[in-house]
Amino acid sequence: MLLSFLKFLVYVFCRVVFFVKLVDVENLPKEGPVILAVNHTSLWDPPVLIASVPRHMRVMAKKELFDHKMLKPILKLADAFPVSRGENDIGAIKTALQTLKDNDVFTIFPSGKRVLANESSEAKAGVALIAARSGAPVIPVAMRGGYRLFHQVKIYFGQPVTLTVKDGKRPSGDDLKAFADEIMAKIESLGV
Numbered sequence: 001m002l003l004s005f006l007k008f009l010v011y012v013f014c015r016v017v018f019f020v021k022l023v024d025v026e027n028l029p030k031e032g033p034v035i036l037a038v039n040h041t042s043l044w045d046p047p048v049l050i051a052s053v054p055r056h057m058r059v060m061a062k063k064e065l066f067d068h069k070m071l072k073p074i075l076k077l078a079d080a081f082p083v084s085r086g087e088n089d090i091g092a093i094k095t096a097l098q099t100l101k102d103n104d105v106f107t108i109f110p111s112g113k114r115v116l117a118n119e120s121s122e123a124k125a126g127v128a129l130i131a132a133r134s135g136a137p138v139i140p141v142a143m144r145g146g147y148r149l150f151h152q153v154k155i156y157f158g159q160p161v162t163l164t165v166k167d168g169k170r171p172s173g174d175d176l177k178a179f180a181d182e183i184m185a186k187i188e189s190l191g192v
Contacts, residue, residue: 018147028053033101034137037184052155057107058080058096061082097134108127121184132179137162140157140161163179
């Protein structure tokens, strides 16, 4: 109840201050497991996304954010969960897979960090690994607009992409990297 109320308040703030507009949101299934792979240019990205997307989601966030006394309860309330970047964080992968098993939306920033809007970024293989293990489709999402007061922010939803497994074999590290790169290229092409 409290999460719904806070999400509504942030939604109203986003609509009034950033004129948030969802583009091609019909690409997001109304139910079932799905992975949102989103570009990350600003600290505003997660709250705007959580408040604007019409489904419950769990967001993977860097572990260091949970060390801040003010942020930790907000992150928990937003149903975010920590990941240790640069490590094989099995706990975070299990949480992501459980989120998808529960038919919720799992959201990840494939670059693993904030990247300026005019820069390119290399994707980490985590998005591909989770897609391979879950079988869930990945929807590339691009947030565009720069978060200036009273300027529109658009959230573009791309077509769902699935990781195809060849001959029933587990994908190799190279296969995972190639899929992650494909997702990042699709994100970077949205809304430009």
